[in-house]
Amino acid sequence: MVYFWLIPVISLIAFPVTIVFSRVTQQRAWIIPVFAIGIGLIIYCWALLEYVIIGSYYDNCLHDVFTGSISCHYAINWFMAGVPGTDFLDTSLGFVIDPLSLAVAGLGIVVALMVQIYSIGYMKSDPRFGWYYSVQALFISSMLILVLADNFLLLYIAWELVGLCSYLLIGFWYELPSAKEAAKKAFTVTRIGDVGLLIGILLIWYNVGSFNMSALFSAIDSGELNGTLISVIGFLLFLGAMGKSAQFPFHIWLPDAMEGPTPVSALIHAATMVAAGVYLVARTYPLFVSSDFMMLFVAVIGLTTAIGAALICLFSIDLKRALAYSTISHLGLMFLSLGCFGYTAAILHLLAHGFSKALLFLTAGNVMHSIEELDIRKMGNLKSIMPATTILFIIGALSLAGIPLLSGFWSKDEILVSVVNNRGIVFVLLTMLLVFISGLYMIRLVLIPFFGTSRTDYTDAHNLPVVMIWPLIVLALIVFTFGWLAIYMPGIYHSFGMFLYYGHPEQFHLDPVIAVIALIVTLASFTIGYLAYSKKLDIFTTIKTVLARPIKLIEKKYYIDEFFQLCVDKIMMPLSRLVSFLDRVFVNDKGINGPAYAVNMIGSLLRYHITGKIYVYLGLMALGFLAMSITWLLVSY
C-alpha cells in the first residue's frame, strides 16, 4: 500500500519519456503510457486487496473520526515557512488511502487503461500520436495525485494540472478554429471556479493554519470555525467543484469540449476529470455536512443542472454533445445525492456513471470513426453495419437509464432513497421527472441513430479494428457486473456501503416501492420515446408545435452562452478597456514616461555650460580656487 504513490509517479515519468520516444517512432508511442498505466493497475489491485484484508493492521492506518472508515496516511516533509511557534506552516507531501480515494482512483485507472488501448486504433495515423499519449500520461498522473492528495495545496496543483491536460487535449486538433475556441472556453470557464477554490483554500489556511484536510476537519469538529465561515469556505470550494464538474451556470464549457478526440471525451470529460468536483465535495464532506445551507445549495444546484441539462440533451442533434449534456445531468445527480446526505450513493453513481459513460463515448467514437458523422439526424439503422457497437451502446444507455441489474440502476435507486429520506416532496417529484427525462433521451439516442431507416447509405463506412472493440467489451462487462457490488452477498461480500460510507457503515437499502416506481417511470419514458422517435405518432408533432416556445428556449440552451457573451461584451470588455486606458495614461504616460521626460528636459537645460573651450574650464577652476582661498582667509582671521 505504501507503494501506491508509484502509480502517479510512473505515469508522470512516462510523460517526458513518451515525448522523447515518439521522436524515434511515432506509431509505437503508445507502448510507454499503456504499460505505465498497466503497471499502475497491478499496483492498484495489490493495494486494494491489502487495504481490504489487512488495512487496519498497518501503523499508518487509523480510524477516521468522520467517515468512520480506515484511512491510511503516508507523508514526507515538503516545505516549511514562517517562524516556529507563532506563524508556522509545515506542509507535508502526503497521500491518503481510504475507500473514497481507492474507489475514484480505481475508476480512473481502469477507464484510462481502456481508453488508451482504444486510442491505439482511434488515433492511429494521427500526426501527433506521440503527443496525444504523452498528455494522456500526464493527465492520468495528475488525476491520481488529485485523488490521493491529503492536503489542499497538492490537491490544488493537481486540480490545475488536470485542467491543463483538458485544455491541451480539447485543443488537440488546434488547426480547427472551433477546437481552439473550445479549449480556450473550457480553460476560462473552469478558471472562474478555480479562483473560488483557491480563495477557499487560502481562507482555510488563514483560519486553520494548515493545508491539511484532517486539520480542517478537526477544526470544524472542535467548533473553532463559526458557522458562517464554514458556509463561506464550503461555498468557495463548491465554486471550484461547479467549474470542474460543469454545474449550472458553468456547464457551458463541457459540450464544447467535445471538439477534442472522442477517447479524450470519454476519459476526461465523462469519467474522471469532471468527476473531480464531486470528488472534492465528497472529500471535504465534513465541511459540507456541518453547514445546512451548503447542503441545500449543493442539492439545489445539482437538481437544477440535472434537469436543465437533461432537457437540452433531449433536443440535441449532435451525438457527442448529447452525451455531454447527459454527463452534466448525471454529475448534477451526484451533487443532488451529496446534498441529500447520500454519500455512498453519490460515489457509487460516480463509478457506475464513469464506466457507463466511458462505454457510451467510446461507442460514439466507433460511430464517428466508421461513418465520420455526428449529426444523429443523418444517421439511422446503424445496427446493420456495426452490430457489436450497437449492442455496447444499448448496454451503456440502459445502464444510465436505470434498468435493473445494470450498474446504473443500483446507484440511481440509492440516490432516490436518499432524496426521499432527506428532502421534501418537491425534490422527490423533480427527481422522478429527471428519471423520466433521462430515460427519454437515452431511448432517443438509441432509437434515432441505431434503428429506424438509414438516411444515408453507408457504403464508405470504415471497418473497426479489433482494438476498438475489446476495450468496450471489457467496459460493458464492468457495467454489467459493477452494480452488484452495491448489494450484500451473504458469506462472500458485504455491500459497497460497508466499504465506503460517511459516519457509519450502511447496508444497501433497496426500497422496493421506490425502485418499482422509478422502473415504471423509466419504462413509461421508453414507451413514449418509442412512440415518439420510432413510430413518430402525430400527437408528438402537435405537442411540439404547442410547446414551440419552451422548446426553442431549450434548444438555445437557455441563452446561457449568450448571457455570458453579453457579460463579457458589456461588462468585462468596457472594464478592461477602462483599465487599459488608466494603465496607458496614468501608469505609462505619466508614471514612466513623465520622469524620463523630466530628466531629459533638465539635461538639455544644463548642457549649455559645457562649452568645450579649455580656458573656460580653467578659468572657472581658478576662480573657484580663489573663492575657496578667500573664504579660508576670512574664516581663519
Next chain:
Amino acid sequence: MVPLFYINILSVLLFGIGLYGVLSRRSAILIIMAIELMLNAVNINFVAAAAVHEGSGMFSNFDGHIIAIFIITIAAAEVGLALALVLRIFKNKSSVNVDEFDLMRW
C-alpha cells in the same frame, strides 16, 4: 637670508603670470610654456620652504628638494607628451589653436 614671505610673493606672481598665459593664449605651444611657468612657481616654493625649515642634523629635511626634483622630472615627461599631442593635432587640423578643439562639447 631672504625671508620666506618674499619668496612666496615671487612664487605667487610667477604662478599668476603662468595662469594668465594659460587663460589668454590660444596657441597650444604657448599654453604648455605657461604651464611650465606655473610648475616652476611651485618648485620655487618647495625649495624655499625646505631651505627655511631645516630640521636637526644633516639632510634632515629634504622633502621639498625631493619633490622639486620629482616635479622637474615629471614636467619634462609631460612636455614631451604634450608636444607629441600638439604635433598630432597639428597634423589633423593644420592648426594649434585650442578654440578649434571642442569635440567634447554637446
